Amino acid sequence: xxxxKKTSGKPKGGVKKPQAKPAKRDAAxxxxxxxxxxxxxxxKAPQKEQQPKPVVAPRVRGVxxxxxxxxxxxxxxxxxxxxxxxxxxxxxxxxxxxxxxTPILEETSLFARSAGTQTDVVEKEMFSFIDKGxxxxxxRPEGTAPAVRAYIIHGMLNLPQPVKLYxxxxxxxxxxxxxxxxxxxxQFGVEVFGDDNPVLDAEIIMLxxxxxxxxxxxxxxxxxxxxxxxxxxxxxxxxxNYFRMKRAQLCEDCKRRLAxxxxxxxxxxxxxxxxxxxxxxxxxxxxxxKCKDHLMRVLEYLDDLQVPYALDxxxxxxxxxxxxxxxxxxxxxxxGAQVALGGxxxxxxxxEQMGGRPTPACGFGxxxxxxxxxMKAQEIEPQPEKGPDVFVAQLxxxxxxxxxxxxxxxxGAGIKLAGNFTKNSLKGQLETANRLGARYTAILGQQxxxxxxxxxxxxxxxxxxxxxxxxxxxxxxxxxENG
Ligand code: HAM
Numbered sequence: 001x002x003x004x005k006k007t008s009g010k011p012k013g014g015v016k017k018p019q020a021k022p023a024k025r026d027a028a029x030x031x032x033x034x035x036x037x038x039x040x041x042x043x044k045a046p047q048k049e050q051q052p053k054p055v056v057a058p059r060v061r062g063v064x065x066x067x068x069x070x071x072x073x074x075x076x077x078x079x080x081x082x083x084x085x086x087x088x089x090x091x092x093x094x095x096x097x098x099x100x101x102t103p104i105l106e107e108t109s110l111f112a113r114s115a116g117t118q119t120d121v122v123e124k125e126m127f128s129f130i131d132k133g134x135x136x137x138x139x140r141p142e143g144t145a146p147a148v149r150a151y152i153i154h155g156m157l158n159l160p161q162p163v164k165l166y167x168x169x170x171x172x173x174x175x176x177x178x179x180x181x182x183x184x185x186x187q188f189g190v191e192v193f194g195d196d197n198p199v200l201d202a203e204i205i206m207l208x209x210x211x212x213x214x215x216x217x218x219x220x221x222x223x224x225x226x227x228x229x230x231x232x233x234x235x236x237x238x239x240x241n242y243f244r245m246k247r248a249q250l251c252e253d254c255k256r257r258l259a260x261x262x263x264x265x266x267x268x269x270x271x272x273x274x275x276x277x278x279x280x281x282x283x284x285x286x287x288x289x290k291c292k293d294h295l296m297r298v299l300e301y302l303d304d305l306q307v308p309y310a311l312d313x314x315x316x317x318x319x320x321x322x323x324x325x326x327x328x329x330x331x332x333x334x335x336g337a338q339v340a341l342g343g344x345x346x347x348x349x350x351x352e353q354m355g356g357r358p359t360p361a362c363g364f365g366x367x368x369x370x371x372x373x374x375m376k377a378q379e380i381e382p383q384p385e386k387g388p389d390v391f392v393a394q395l396x397x398x399x400x401x402x403x404x405x406x407x408x409x410x411x412g413a414g415i416k417l418a419g420n421f422t423k424n425s426l427k428g429q430l431e432t433a434n435r436l437g438a439r440y441t442a443i444l445g446q447q448x449x450x451x452x453x454x455x456x457x458x459x460x461x462x463x464x465x466x467x468x469x470x471x472x473x474x475x476x477x478x479x480x481e482n483g
Pocket of ligand 1: 141144173175180181182184186187190318341342343344345369
């Protein structure tokens with residue numbers, strides 16, 4: 001039954017259907033099966049070149065445009081997304097985190113109560129609206145508050161602690177769009193509940209650093225401590241005294257913040273205010289013994305884990321819920337040092353503040369668009385993806401129908417597939433199979449339909465073999481098992 005034919009690995013000028021037939025009718029090869037002499041593997045174009053170039057379409061009049069600060073993720077971008085989502089998923093699971101998915105829409109009060117009403121996110125950036133039922137709702141700007149809500153309402157306090165959760169999903173902030181800043185962005189986030197051991201702070205910082213290492217991006221950690229509810233008030237007073245002297249130079253928002261939430265002054269992005277913070281008192285000098293010890297132990301663990309970090313005494317982060325450790329990750333190289341690749345910290349009072357029992361917690365959120373921007377800036381290719389095991393090609397109407405059935409039989413057998421049921425050129429289909437990196441192509445032409453056979457082409461060696469249609473699935477399975 002099985003006959004072989006050595007043909008070129010790369011379809012030159014197209015493997016036309018008549019070429020497939022002689023393989024079966026070659027009397028010599030029937031008597032003594034031809035030696036399977038593999039031709040050198042056709043050199044595949046590097047992954048980068050295989051990607052079709054994105055077409056920049058002109059703005060079409062009358063067609064609704066994508067909203068400002070939001071974007072479509074097109075097929076040619078997906079390999080980056082698949083690669084980084086897989087890295088996040090594998091890493092989180094390896095470190096004992098379990099996935100949680102929370103709704104994109106939440107009650108507005110969830111974020112106002114957790115992040116703090118004086119924060120930029122809550123004051124200016126939330127996509128909030130009154131829904132048809134009259135509820136005040138918000139597209140989630142971040143993932144920590146929903147995770148805290150879920151921890152409380154699902155009684156996760158009764159599970160063995162710490163409870164380690166992770167999520168990958170979109171967040172929405174009405175910010176001024178710019179490079180690396182969007183109104184819809186994706187975060188890979190982790191949240192750990194129920195343990196205040198500094199080793200957990202170090203573990204999540206290492207995890208964030210490791211995520212970037214896994215995708216090929218070198219990052220550095222900036223770290224600070226915001227102390228606790230006991231030692232922070234004294235620092236707040238020092239800060240107020242410092243900024244009060246400079247009140248005239250502050251932006252209008254900061255003038256208000258000075259009275260209500262002075263720590264936020266350190267987070268202001270206005271040029272004038274940002275310059276003033278350089279001379280501001282540093283919180284590390286006001287930490288009580290417990291908070292100081294906590295920070296020292298986190299740093300020691302980071303030293304042990306060889307995670308590069310720098311103390312940043314003015315780092316406060318954009319939310320009010322943080323206590324003790326806060327950190328951000330920035331790229332080690334390039335001019336992107338101002339763009340945080342991610343950030344997080346401890347929030348030991350938030351669960352209680354949101355109505356739960358006192359529960360220490362910590363976590364991070366990493367910006368996935370920024371991860372991809374870094375990969376591109378540093379010309380880092382995503383993990384190469386395994387091509388399909390089998391490409392199903394067909395020629396002619398009756399062959400197409402049989403090919404449909406074969407495709408489904410192969411899929412049922414767990415074989416990774418690709419195929420095309422609309423093209424009428426075998427050359428084109430083999431080129432596609434080659435581009436996708438298929439190991440075999442199962443070809444069904446009119447002759448194969450008449451003979452009840454399938455022509456199987458080894459895409460690397462170019463050898464072709466005719467097999468019984470009914471035995472095609474098993475034959476391909478065997479080939480794949482044998483490597
Ligand atoms: P965040 O620093 O606001 O923290 O956001 C985390 C990361 O998301 C940022 O460092 C950045 O990489 C990315 N990101 C934020 N906004 C944008 C944007 N507009 N466009 C693109 N990327 C953006 C949080 O959201 C906290 N919930 C993190 C956390 C978790 N803390 C404790 N647990």
